[in-house]
Amino acid sequence: MTEVAILLALLIVGVIGGLVLVSQQRERRRRELEDAKAEARRWVERLGGQVLNLTGIDVASQQAIADASERYNAAGSQLEQAQTTQQAKLVTATALEGLYYVRAARLAMDMDPGPSLPDDAERARAGKVTADREVEVEGHQYVASPRAGQATPHYYPGGRVAGRPVPEGWYSEPWWKPALVTGAWTMASVFMFSAMFSGMAGIPSAEAWQDGYNAAEEDAMESGDMGGDAGGDMGGGDAGGDFGGGFFDGGGFGGDFGGGF
Numbered sequence: 001m002t003e004v005a006i007l008l009a010l011l012i013v014g015v016i017g018g019l020v021l022v023s024q025q026r027e028r029r030r031r032e033l034e035d036a037k038a039e040a041r042r043w044v045e046r047l048g049g050q051v052l053n054l055t056g057i058d059v060a061s062q063q064a065i066a067d068a069s070e071r072y073n074a075a076g077s078q079l080e081q082a083q084t085t086q087q088a089k090l091v092t093a094t095a096l097e098g099l100y101y102v103r104a105a106r107l108a109m110d111m112d113p114g115p116s117l118p119d120d121a122e123r124a125r126a127g128k129v130t131a132d133r134e135v136e137v138e139g140h141q142y143v144a145s146p147r148a149g150q151a152t153p154h155y156y157p158g159g160r161v162a163g164r165p166v167p168e169g170w171y172s173e174p175w176w177k178p179a180l181v182t183g184a185w186t187m188a189s190v191f192m193f194s195a196m197f198s199g200m201a202g203i204p205s206a207e208a209w210q211d212g213y214n215a216a217e218e219d220a221m222e223s224g225d226m227g228g229d230a231g232g233d234m235g236g237g238d239a240g241g242d243f244g245g246g247f248f249d250g251g252g253f254g255g256d257f258g259g260g261f
Contacts, residue, residue: 029085036088037079043095044075050102050114057109060148060170064105064155071098096120100157104170108148108155122165123158127202129169135195138188143172144196163212167203185210 051069056062075094082088096117103113133144134151145152148170158168162179175192179185194206203209 032085033083033088036085036092037082040075040079040082040088040091040095043092043099044072044079047072047075047095047098047102050099054102054105056105058148058153059150060153060155061105061108063153064101064108064148067155068098068101068105071095071101097157097159101155104148104155104157120159122160123168126158126160126165127167127200127204128158129167130201133196133200135192137192137195141172142175142192142196145170164209165204165212167197167200 047068051065051072054065056065071094075091075098078087078091078094082091099117100123103117106113129144129146131146135142143151146169148155152170152172154171154174156166156168156171156174156176159166161176162183162185164179164185166176175189179189190206190210193209197203197209198206
């Protein structure tokens with residue numbers, strides 16, 4: 001009987017301990033969610049204050065404010081539905097994207113851009129338009145510029161769309177939007193990207209872009225290929241080639257990150 005009592009006591013202690021652990025984990029997740037939602041709400045409110053108090057003076061600034069307003073509405077809806085910490089973080093990302101549009105609108109109106117915004121790795125890796133470009137692709141004119149203008153009223157803050165990097169800049173039209181809606185790019189987009197960004201610093205080649213790589217990843221792959229070729233000349237071609245290919249294939253690079261903004 002004593003052994004049975006001991007086993008029963010241990011079982012009860014184990015059950016109680018398990019219940020306490022589950023309760024603690026649930027409480028931790030609840031606090032994390034509340035903290036994430038509070039952070040998201042702070043950014044949504046900041047975006048709302050800008051959207052409601054900023055009026056564009058030309059087509060470019062008006063369009064950027066309209067895009068910011070669209071993100072504000074989306075973030076508000078997402079916040080109401082957020083049930084997990086990850087969903088709350090997506091709300092923050094949406095609100096921050098809206099604030100990038102606000103910043104662009106203010107710069108377009110020669111206003112102070114306001115407080116700096118948190119850095120975003122994907123936006124930085126996507127590159128930015130650094131020179132005025134005008135190209136014709138399949139009879140259609142496309143213009144890109146680092147600055148807002150009558151010919152470039154559409155801003156994009158930079159980032160990944162449908163798995164491919166889209167550089168920050170001002171454009172004659174939102175050429176990335178069809179992919180944002182459908183999740184797929186057309187061949188016409190590849191031709192346009194090649195013509196528009198060829199030779200521009202910090203922007204990947206059309207071939208690398210088509211595979212979802214940014215400029216830094218393309219440079220890294222080219223360095224790997226050079227290492228493999230050098231190894232071959234020195235009699236170690238198999239080792240050099242296998243190391244370069246395996247290293248970069250295994251990296252993954254998070255191709256779809258940010259596509260849902």
